[in-house]
Amino acid sequence: MNKNSMNKTPIFALKLATFVIALGYSLIIPVMPFYMKNLGAGGKELGWLTAIYALTQTLCAPFWGVLSDRIGRKPIISIGMLGYTISLLLFGLASSFWTLFIARALSGILSSATSVASLAYVGDSSTEDERSKNMGQLGAAMSVGVMLGPLFGGILAGYSLALPFFTGAGISFIAFLLIVTVLPESIERSGYPHKKDSFDFLALKSMLLGPAGVILILIFIVNFCQTGLQGITGLYVVDKFGxxxxxVGVVWMVVAGVLIVVQGFFTGPLENKMGxxxxxxxxIFCKALVAFAMVLTSxxxxxxxxxxxxxxxxxLTVPTLNASLSKAANQRKGILxxxxxxxxxxxxxxxxxxxxxxxxxxxxLPYITMGAIALIGTIICFIWKKTVR
Incomplete structure (x- = not known):
């Protein structure tokens, strides 16, 4: 695909795929407590469902990245969307906790396929000037899914607890069909003629010990602070302010709205202007300020x-970090x-x-700790910036 003329249809298909994954993830939030109650499960089981999703994504993402480098992005994105459709159907048909557990594990395994290959696809198909913008638009699509999922899930669950899952499965299948029919492969048209060559571990090691390794550390720190703050804030504002x-819902609606606007319209132009x-x-420095400022809220x-x-x-940070990693990856975008x-x-x-x-x-204490960790990330990023220059 010509990077200078990446048409809107592939980007739309990728946005829809990303939106569906986020929608399917957040769709179950208002439904899950009732599902768990009906199946005789409690907090411990809910914790396992949460953990297995993140764990399977963690373990499987590198595998899908390697495979997308070898056989192409489109097959991996397609496999992920079709499998995700099946996992949502399993949720809707579940009659026991173990069915939910299997469906959630399958969801984590396959959603990581689509997410990894989609980011690599954007890296293949975008110019350096457009990469952060396109990454930001994928992030905006995810934010829309996260924001709308609980709303749709709550409305549909009023008719049937299974209806949100069946609806998500239908949307997922539509995204699968769109990807299969209109999304061209990116690797074959991106100047990578040897995608099926044997894997070069020395090349990967060299990248991980260079700028790519620093970016991965920053990605971990940013997500660590972000997840830590998100996970505890709902309880914090209830306990401290009542x-x-x-x-609480308004707070998260504002967060989602700001994410959509900034990622969709400002991240790309700011990256071009500031670097x-x-x-x-x-x-990252703003994230440290946020963590410390939460202690002072009234x-x-x-x-x-x-x-x-x-x-x-x-x-600002998440799509720009992904875009920077894509620049450092060269032919190994999938695995990175x-x-x-x-x-x-x-x-x-x-x-x-x-x-x-x-x-x-x-x-x-969580806010003070996350703020300190974000400051460490700021120092690492500052040293990286000065060293590269």
Whole structure:
């Protein structure tokens, strides 16, 4: 595919695929407590369902990345979407906890395929000037899915608990058909004629010990702080300020709205103007400020302002880090995007556990800790920026 003329149809197909994954993930949020209750399961089982999703994504992402480098992006994206359709159908048909567990594991395995290959596809098909913009638009599509999923899930569940899953499966299958019919393969047209050559571990080691390794560390730190803050804030604002469920919902709606706007319209132009390293540095430093500022919040308005900044920092850093990794990857975009997914998902397993433990010691401690970790990331990014220059 000509990078200078990447048409809108492939990007739309990738946006839809990313949107469906996020929608399917968040669709079950209002439904799952009732599902668990009907199946006689409790908090421990719900914890396992959450953990198995992140764990399977962590383990499988590098495999899908390697495979997409060898056989192409389109087959991996297609396999992921079709398998994701099946996993949502299994959720809708589940009659036992173990069916849910298997479906959630399958969902994690296959959603990582689509996510990794989609990011690699954008890296293959975009010019350096457009890469951050296109990565940001994928992130915006994911944010829309995360925002709409609970809303649709709650409405559809009023008719049937299984209906949200069947609806998500239908949307997923439509995305699969669109990918199969209109999405061209990116590797064959990107100047990579030897995609089936044997895997070069020395080349991968060289990349991991260079800029790509630094970017992966920053991806882990950013996702670690982001997940840690997201996981504990709902409880924090209820315990400290007595927020109602409606107020908590407004906070997350504002976060999703800011993410959509900034990722969709501002991240790309800012990256072109400031450069990727300065933009990442700014975003990580903002995340540190957010963490420390949460300790100083005094009510609903101040929480909205602080978490609006939180959304801005996330919108600036995540797509720009992915774009920077894609630039460093050359012919190994798939495997490095797989490692990026692993780093992000591993943080989603560790960060909530750490934040929960710290919260039991002091409700302010998770924010102080995440802020300190974000500052470490800021220092690493500053050294990286100065070294490369």
């Amino acid at each position: 927020f109602t469920t409606g107020q 990727d390293k300065l933009l990442i540095l700014t975003g 009510g609903f308005i101040s929480v909205l302002v602080v978490f609006g900044l939180f959304a801005v920092s996330s919108a 995007m797989g490692f990026a997914s692993t780093a992000g998902n591993l943080s989603k397993v560790i960060a909530p556990l750490l934040a929960g433990y710290l919260y039991e010691r002091s409700i302010e």
